[in-house]
Amino acid sequence: MYDFLRFFPENLPDLGFKGYVFLTEKGCGVVVRASTPRELREKLKNVREDVIVAVEAKNPEVCREAVMRKKVDIILDSVERELDYATIKLAAEKDVAIELGLSKFLKTRGALRVKLFEQLMDEIFVIKKFRAPFIISSAAENFWELRSRKQIENFFSFFGCNVKDARSYAERLVRRYYDPNYIMDGFEVLE
Numbered sequence: 001m002y003d004f005l006r007f008f009p010e011n012l013p014d015l016g017f018k019g020y021v022f023l024t025e026k027g028c029g030v031v032v033r034a035s036t037p038r039e040l041r042e043k044l045k046n047v048r049e050d051v052i053v054a055v056e057a058k059n060p061e062v063c064r065e066a067v068m069r070k071k072v073d074i075i076l077d078s079v080e081r082e083l084d085y086a087t088i089k090l091a092a093e094k095d096v097a098i099e100l101g102l103s104k105f106l107k108t109r110g111a112l113r114v115k116l117f118e119q120l121m122d123e124i125f126v127i128k129k130f131r132a133p134f135i136i137s138s139a140a141e142n143f144w145e146l147r148s149r150k151q152i153e154n155f156f157s158f159f160g161c162n163v164k165d166a167r168s169y170a171e172r173l174v175r176r177y178y179d180p181n182y183i184m185d186g187f188e189v190l191e
Helices: 037-044 060-067 085-094 103-107 110-130 149-158 163-178
Strands: 002-005 019-022 029-033 052-056 097-101 134-137 182-184
Touching (some): 002 163, 029 037, 052 060, 052 163, 085 110, 134 149, 134 163, 149 163
Parallel strands (some): 029 052, 097 134
């Protein structure tokens, strides 16, 4: 399983992951932040083709627009993100992964955290229904938000996530960009 981080740590401890995807300027992925669909389209024009593209948006219309764009690989999780039924269905059709991150639960308290738990259960239900690609990660923005693979898997499996599916989607996404023998799902170069 891979963890998707929003920062580049200097001394990364062994947390049980197969690897890490750094969504930073120096990393192997790019985060595009937009507040309107038009702004998203403009920013995606300047993104290279050889990196994982992740979109972080608060607005449901921006998430829906991101799912429909060919360059976008992941819809990132945040406290403000709202995904509707149609967006998750489109993500399943367009093969865009939906991130379920642990860090937003570490940042919140009280009634907001309860709301996030309810929202997570609803998202998991719809993801299962349409078999949409999803990844689970720590979504850490700093060293203190890092968690071990086992902690992340236990947390999301408690809410009904299929951890094996999340692992395979993350593996497939990373292989798509960084494995020279990968052609497409089901095909690869054998030497």
